[in-house]
Amino acid sequence: MTHIDYYFTVLSPYAYLAGTRLEQIAATHGATITYKPLDVMALFDRTGGTKPGDRHPSRMAYRAQELPRQAKKAGKAFNLKPAHWPTNPAPASYAIIAAQTAGGGDLGALTHSILRACWAEDRDIAEDAVVQDCLKAAGYDPNLTFSGLLTGAEVYAQNLEDAVGAGVFGAPFYVLADGTKFWGQDRLDDLEAHLSGAL
Numbered sequence: 001m002t003h004i005d006y007y008f009t010v011l012s013p014y015a016y017l018a019g020t021r022l023e024q025i026a027a028t029h030g031a032t033i034t035y036k037p038l039d040v041m042a043l044f045d046r047t048g049g050t051k052p053g054d055r056h057p058s059r060m061a062y063r064a065q066e067l068p069r070q071a072k073k074a075g076k077a078f079n080l081k082p083a084h085w086p087t088n089p090a091p092a093s094y095a096i097i098a099a100q101t102a103g104g105g106d107l108g109a110l111t112h113s114i115l116r117a118c119w120a121e122d123r124d125i126a127e128d129a130v131v132q133d134c135l136k137a138a139g140y141d142p143n144l145t146f147s148g149l150l151t152g153a154e155v156y157a158q159n160l161e162d163a164v165g166a167g168v169f170g171a172p173f174y175v176l177a178d179g180t181k182f183w184g185q186d187r188l189d190d191l192e193a194h195l196s197g198a199l
Contacts, residue, residue: 002031002195007163007173008111009040010092010125011085013067015172016115017074018185022174023108025188029195035100035107037093038159040171046160047169070186077120084124090156091145092125095135097155098148105139113137 006022008015026033044051052060064080071078092114099110113134117123123130132142166175174182174191182191193199 002029003177004031004033004191005036005162005166005175006033007036007038007159007166007168007175008171010037010089010096010111010114011087011118012040012115012171013078013119014070014185016112016119017067017070017076017078018172018188019074019076020108020112021185021188022172022191025192025195028192031195033108035096035111036159036162037089037096037156038163038171039089039156042160043163043169043171046164049169079119079122082118083122084126085118087118087124088126090126090153091128092131092134093156094148094152095131095145097152098144099135099138099140101148101151102140102144105135107138110134110138110140 004022004026022033025031041051043049052063055063067080068078096107096111096114099105100107114125114131117130117134118125125131125134128145131145135142135144163173166179167181168175170183172183172185174187176194180194182188182194190199
């Protein structure tokens with residue numbers, strides 16, 4: 001059985017635009033997924049990336065054109081300048097980690113719900129109430145926002161180390177068990193082709 005480590009940040013518009021395609025691809029090919037939310041700003045520091053606030057204006061101007069285009073292609077509501085971005089990604093990330101440990105719900109739905117809350121619904125995913133709404137809608141106990149804090153913090157930090165060790169430098173990033181890597185939601189077709197044996 002194929003396994004995919006999915007590295008992402010709950011602040012990424014590109015992870016939002018991926019929707020639930022990863023989950024659909026995994027289901028088609030009998031693959032399992034480990035969700036590995038991480039601190040992408042720390043990842044940039046460790047791997048030579050440039051934080052959005054430090055990028056050249058021409059890169060940010062292109063981003064302002066490209067993101068709405070990709071949202072339109074994906075058929076997704078999208079706000080280029082969310083009311084609560086950037087915000088503290090830790091609470092939502094810890095909740096995803098806790099939900100993965102607890103089981104019993106739909107982790108892909110939870111992850112996408114949190115991303116959608118930020119990028120389409122102008123909700124602050126640093127607020128417990130917002131994260132609890134997402135947990136409940138995905139079939140999880142909303143109290144995971146409290147019970148998963150300690151483990152969440154430890155795993156969140158370890159995910160960063162795992163990412164650096166696996167050669168991850170951005171988000172979303174998909175790493176297969178054999179070390180094959182795909183960066184960006186626009187490479188999900190390539191990931192599927194690889195799993196199909198076409199690439």
